Amino acid sequence: MLRLAYAMLTYLFVPVLIGHLYWRSINNPPYRQRIGERFGRAGQQTDKSSIWIHAVSVGEVQAAATLIHALLKRYPGRQLIVTTMTPTGAERVSDLFGDAVIHSYVPYDLAGAVRRFFDWAKPELVIIIEKEIWPNLFRECGLRNIPLVLASARISTRSARRYRHLVGLFRETLSHGIVIAAQSEVDASRFMSLGVNPKRIHVTGNIKFDFALDPLVPGLGAAFRNDNAAGRPIWVAASTHGDEEQIVLAAHKKILVSFPNALLLLVPRHPERFVSVAALISKAGLSGVTRSSGRQCTADNSVYLGDSMGELMTFYAAADVAFVGGSLLRHIGGHNLLEPAALGLPLLTGPYYSNAPDIADLMIMDGALQVINNADEMVTHVIALFGNPDECQRRGGAGQAVVDNNRGTLMRVLELIEPLMVRASR
The missing domain is CATH 3.40.50.11720 (3-Deoxy-D-manno-octulosonic-acid transferase, N-terminal domain)
Structure with a gap:
């Protein structure tokens, strides 16, 4: 029936x-x-x-x-x-x-x-x-x-x-x-x-642990960094959704107080939102450049909008710290933590990671992943990691170990x- x-x-x-x-x-x-x-x-x-x-x-x-x-x-x-x-x-x-x-x-x-x-x-x-x-x-x-x-x-x-x-x-x-x-x-x-x-x-x-990291990605990330942000601290906010970009941009403005040359790589989850997110960057009073423009980032640009498809791993490989989006919104439940972990990045996530709770719990337990609840906590942890390369390396290594040990x-x-x-x- x-x-x-x-x-x-x-x-x-x-x-x-x-x-x-x-x-x-x-x-x-x-x-x-x-x-x-x-x-x-x-x-x-x-x-x-x-x-x-x-x-x-x-x-x-x-x-x-x-x-x-x-x-x-x-x-x-x-x-x-x-x-x-x-x-x-x-x-x-x-x-x-x-x-x-x-x-x-x-x-x-x-x-x-x-x-x-x-x-x-x-x-x-x-x-x-x-x-x-x-x-x-x-x-x-x-x-x-x-x-x-x-x-x-x-x-x-x-x-x-x-x-x-x-x-x-x-x-x-x-x-x-x-x-x-x-x-x-x-x-x-x-x-x-x-x-x-x-x-x-x-x-x-979880079959996601068995993904094959493209051996070209680290080199592509290094080249992107050299061309666009040599010598600058970089963090990436990846797979973000509506309402998350405002939090990320507010956090970045505060990060710039402590690290004036910091660069945010902002990569929205859905391509239909690229234009509206570009407008949010301008509205926040930040100077941005878009991937689609073909222009290189200059010292005057504090945000780089990744408005392209298939390049997220390159942006991860270019960064020092990663925030994985979809995790500040209860109804989304987070996105893939394994890709940035495999590249040795220390990770930040919001409190909502129901799409992969086992992966998140493993990474939290091993010290690879930090849960943040708001812009102020995001600022605190990004600044702390920018200021402590050894801690960045330790946490990034812990994430890589989680990936390797669960294949x-x-x-x-x-x-x-x-x-x-x-x-x-x-």
């Missing part, structure tokens, strides 16, 4: 979904492109069976990158299809894999759209990264006897509470022969509470996938 009610409600929401796409496209035109794919009408043709990997957006694509590369190497006869929900995720797929995979937007969880997509993709195996749970998609896997793996799977406290209100629906959704590769014991217990057979749950860790999830996930692929080939 719940499944039927869900199926009917999804169709009632179609006008809302279309309206949402067009609303997002006002500032981000790619949202009005390839709309047919979101209703199961994929564009590029494929004539062979596939492995389908779904990664909702940029962060999940980045997390899945090592897994996708490994699958390409292990199963060269299969077509890999990678789906995302966002255009930025689509762009990242193109940047990382080029023509080695087919990209499509994931279909909305409408029964008809999902069936059309499965008919087109002909998947032998479906892998979903982290936290996407879609009743119609999961049911279609069960009806077609297609193995489904939730890789690096997690359920936040907030999601667990929400799912419990519809436990009957999710118990059915998660009963279709799904294999759960959970990030932690806590995540495993939450999946069990939703009705997943414990025999199908494996604690494999290995990729191989554990591949070991779970191998027998499923053997079964699918019969």
Whole structure:
């Protein structure tokens, strides 16, 4: 009964979904492109069976990158299809894999759209990264006897509470022969509470730890620093959201009192906000330069706006200290701490890091990550780190150790996938 009610409600929401796409496209035109794919009408043709990997957006694509590369190497006869929900995720797929995979937007969880997509993709195996749970998609896997793996799977406290209100629906959704590769014991217990057979749950860790750091990045960061801010202390505020930039800019104005030549690299999370964030810099009375302008930073510029895609790691590599955004806002829950940690940066985060609590807790415990609650605390810690290079190095080294000591999830996930692929080939 719940499944039927869900199926009917999804169709009632179609006008809302279309309206949402067009609303997002006002500032981000790619949202009005390839709309047919979101209703199961994929564009590029494929004539062979596939492995389908779904990664909702940029962060999940980045997390899945090592897994996708490994699958390409292990199963060269299969077509890999990678789906995302966002255009930025689509762009990242193109940047990382080029023509080695087919990209499509994931279909909305409408029964008809999902069936059309499965008919087109002909998947032998479906892998979903982290936290996407879609009743119609999961049911279609069960009806077609297609193995489904939730890789690096997690359920936040907030999601667990929400799912419990519809436990009957999710118990059915998660009963279709799904294999759960959970990030932690806590995540495993939450999946069990939703009705997943414990025999199908494996604690494999967080696949984000296994990301491959591009060996060119440190050199690119050093070159950027030499060209734009040689001899200056630099901090980066990365993946920031609305309301966070004002806090960061207010903090930077106070930091300039103690370090007049300090440079802030400000990198908003969403490209449609680049223009408005540039206006915020001017409104704050700070002199900024944008990446898109092609101009180098001068001594008169105290803020560099990273209004480009795919260069965040370069900005991290150029900096001395990193604040990872999305963490001053409860409804966001933070972003990737591992990338700056792998580069040896001491890290700051706001109090809201529910997207990766285990990673954050490890880094806090080992002294790599400092939690700050407001602009004044941000100022205090950035100034302290600028003034103590040895402490910067110690904390940065602690973060690198956390990353290195927790690798290995990729191989554990591949070991779970191998027998499923053997079964699918019969």
